[in-house]
Amino acid sequence: MEKRYYQRFHWTQIVEHWVMALSFVTLATTGLPQKFSDTTWAHAIAEFFGGVQMLREIHHIAAIVLILTSIVHFVGVGYRVLVLQTPLYMWMRWRDLRDLIQAIGYYLKLAPSYPRFERYGFIEKLEYWALIWGTVLMIVTGFILWNPIWFTSFLPGEIVPAAKAAHGYEAVLAVLAILTWHVYFVHFRHFNKSIFTGKLSEEELRHEHPLELERLQRGEPPAPSAESVARRRRVFVPVAALVVLFLLAGTFYMITVEQTAIETVASPGRAPTIPHALELRGDCLACHNLQTQWPFPIDHTGRGNESCLSCHWPAK
Numbered sequence: 001m002e003k004r005y006y007q008r009f010h011w012t013q014i015v016e017h018w019v020m021a022l023s024f025v026t027l028a029t030t031g032l033p034q035k036f037s038d039t040t041w042a043h044a045i046a047e048f049f050g051g052v053q054m055l056r057e058i059h060h061i062a063a064i065v066l067i068l069t070s071i072v073h074f075v076g077v078g079y080r081v082l083v084l085q086t087p088l089y090m091w092m093r094w095r096d097l098r099d100l101i102q103a104i105g106y107y108l109k110l111a112p113s114y115p116r117f118e119r120y121g122f123i124e125k126l127e128y129w130a131l132i133w134g135t136v137l138m139i140v141t142g143f144i145l146w147n148p149i150w151f152t153s154f155l156p157g158e159i160v161p162a163a164k165a166a167h168g169y170e171a172v173l174a175v176l177a178i179l180t181w182h183v184y185f186v187h188f189r190h191f192n193k194s195i196f197t198g199k200l201s202e203e204e205l206r207h208e209h210p211l212e213l214e215r216l217q218r219g220e221p222p223a224p225s226a227e228s229v230a231r232r233r234r235v236f237v238p239v240a241a242l243v244v245l246f247l248l249a250g251t252f253y254m255i256t257v258e259q260t261a262i263e264t265v266a267s268p269g270r271a272p273t274i275p276h277a278l279e280l281r282g283d284c285l286a287c288h289n290l291q292t293q294w295p296f297p298i299d300h301t302g303r304g305n306e307s308c309l310s311c312h313w314p315a316k
């Protein structure tokens with residue numbers, strides 16, 4: 001019997017997914033050792049990459065890739081929704097809460113059947129929205145850690161340790177979520193190949209997204225006319241180009257502003273080098289503050305531990 005296939009993902013979405021996955025893995029492997037810097041495994045990883053400084057640089061490059069992917073995603077969603085007028089299948093609805101309750105009921109043998117899903121069920125939606133908010137949070141807190149001096153020139157100094165805590169906890173949460181939720185639902189429960197092939201067979205669709213299959217078989221939503229798509233695209237392309245330009249400029253500013261700030265405030269060459277080892281001395285402020293025997297200059301008040309190594313370099 002001839003198998004029927006339905007297109008689930010456009011090839012651009014497949015590329016987007018894998019670039020995102022690659023940057024995610026890179027961010028986790030270069031970021032977690034920075035959070036757990038007092039463990040032996042963290043030191044082993046740092047050594048493997050050629051030192052903490054290298055770890056941070058790779059982390060920054062992977063972060064830029066993630067930001068660019070997010071911009072591409074944003075434009076892709078805009079194109080599908082505004083130009084192709086695809087309905088917002090990912091949007092959370094009350095129905096998802098009902099489905100969630102029904103699924104729990106089903107596992108507890110209280111509900112007779114498992115919920116029937118549209119294109120995206122609550123499992124996919126929860127993960128998608130967690131990813132969206134998680135990424136926004138990571139980009140914002142990441143930029144604060146990247147530019148502590150610039151941010152604290154207009155925000156209170158506590159923002160830096162707060163951003164650091166949030167960045168670290170969200171990282172652990174995101175890695176655990178991917179390892180459990182994503183890998184379990186997508187690869188173990190039933191191996192879904194659509195992110196490789198872009199397609200789902202009719203049986204798979206009937207099994208996993210029966211409401212979508214029924215809708216597709218009814219021929220809904222009707223494809224928009226080529227002429228209306230072209231008309232909307234003429235408006236979308238220049239507007240999207242402007243938004244993208246604005247986002248790229250913002251990103252570029254955020255990854256360069258601190259270098260400029262450091263050069264103008266005090267070039268790294270002018271800050272005294274650190275005469276001692278850094279091992280076990282991550283908490284600079286414990287020994288260097290205004291009360292200790294080895295005080296820092298008064299203009300250092302309010303600077304967080306994260307900032308020290310951007311001006312003071314280890315002697316060696």
Ligand code: HEC
Pocket residue numbers: 272273274275276278280281282283284285286287288294308309312
């Ligand atoms: C356990 C306490 C301790 C910690 C933690 C510590 N230091 Fe020091 N630091 C010292 C002492 C003691 C000296 C002075 C003598 C020496 O070791 O040569 C010093 C000297 C320095 C100097 C040179 C000051 C000068 O007068 O030239 C710099 C710069 C410095 N530390 C930066 C840092 C930074 C940045 C960190 C965090 C990564 C840090 N220290 C963590 C104890 C500490």
Ligand code: HEC
Pocket residue numbers: 149262265266270271272284285288294295296297300303304305307308309310311312
């Ligand atoms: C914007 C760059 C910059 C940052 C960030 C920075 N420092 Fe400094 N630091 C300097 C410069 C420049 C000097 C030397 C000039 C001076 O004495 O004001 C200095 C001097 C010092 C000294 C030596 C004081 C002395 O009397 O010789 C210590 C200790 C020190 N810093 C520790 C720290 C610690 C700890 C941090 C992190 C909390 C830190 N610095 C963050 C630029 C920086």
